[in-house]
């Protein structure tokens with residue numbers, strides 16, 4: 001339930017519009033599967049809206065009214081829209097930021113495993129803190145990047161095979177001991193390795209004992225770090241020969257398409273493709289409001305970073321120099337500097353929140369129980385797991401009011417661990433005022449998550465309203 005924001009009750013949104021927002025989000029998330037695909041989807045939408053890609057090397061030439069974006073490693077992205085009335089003495093950087101990655105199983109550098117029970121298996125790493133038991137019995141495809149040999153050298157390309165290739169089967173309940181049934185905790189190294197099921201991958205029975213052993217010996221001696229059966233499917237999808245694939249960087253993904261369950265959306269990667277979509281789409285929607293964009297004195301930014309699920313420490317992660325450098329370069333190109341802009345700048349750190357689960361109501365602190373479908377959650381933590389402060393939270397509640405978005409509150413129970421996100425990281429690195437927010441969802445880090453369509457729309461509306469109303473809210477706020 002909303003805490004201090006309970007008195008602010010904006011009108012409810014028309015169901016048809018929330019349904020349209022959910023349809024747009026599902027078409028976005030339905031084409032992802034790896035951070036590179038999240039960036040690709042964002043890039044396509046930005047290009048369609050007239051944003052121009054920048055090279056990652058200074059100097060940049062930016063002009064008021066201009067719309068740009070830049071990517072890093074193909075897995076992080078930052079879009080800039082320069083307010084038409086950009087003013088170095090009045091404006092700042094108004095930033096909505098998210099992350100592109102989600103917990104998943106990733107193919108190992110040497111994914112070819114010896115056969116077990118005549119089955120081909122691929123070796124995987126666990127990426128991030130997934131609820132790994134949810135990956136069992138699901139048809140799994142792959143998405144990510146491949147390195148291919150070209151006439152000029154080597155080239156990275158995207159690949160996405162939605163058709164299921166792998167499966168991690170559960171063990172029949174009759175073969176589990178009572179203790180194993182009570183606490184299903186698969187060993188991540190041994191019991192989470194997928195079976196590869198390409199059309200010709202399984203040769204069960206049919207061979208005589210001697211023949212079978214000879215064939216298996218020969219196959220296991222074959223060179224290569226990945227199974228030929230897997231490479232053949234990937235190569236076909238990229239449009240090259242299998243021998244031209246030098247290496248792969250592949251995430252396994254649930255092959256079942258996203259769907260709706262009433263007003264709910266059910267899809268993998270809601271955390272945090274939803275926030276990436278909302279920040280990018282909110283920025284695009286704001287720039288399409290001509291009058292408001294013409295009047296803006298700010299540098300408006302939607303960014304999303306890779307590797308949040310594993311701590312953000314990488315060249316493309318939020319815990320790197322990359323955002324500060326991009327801010328320096330863009331503001332310098334506009335005759336300003338980050339030092340000049342920082343005190344007027346603000347970061348809306350967007351990452352999903354834990355919605356109240358009807359079967360586990362006691363897991364939430366009694367006064368902080370975000371309900372699915374009831375609005376965007378402001379996340380606060382005294383131990384700085386979130387960067388929100390009371391004054392900044394009140395500014396965001398006011399933004400919610402101006403954007404007609406209901407707001408709710410989250411603070412974790414003292415006897416529960418708390419998650420964290422890029423908000424505290426970027427806030428401490430940049431010295432920027434930051435509030436952590438997000439749409440409430442169920443089953444965070446499951447192979448399949450769920451959220452309410454009203455919150456999908458509310459998050460995008462809040463991001464759009466943030467770009468539109470932040471300067472007005474800031475200029476009517478006095479801090480100590």
Ligand SMILES: [Zn+2]
Pocket residue numbers: 099271272308351352421
């Ligand atoms: Zn997240």
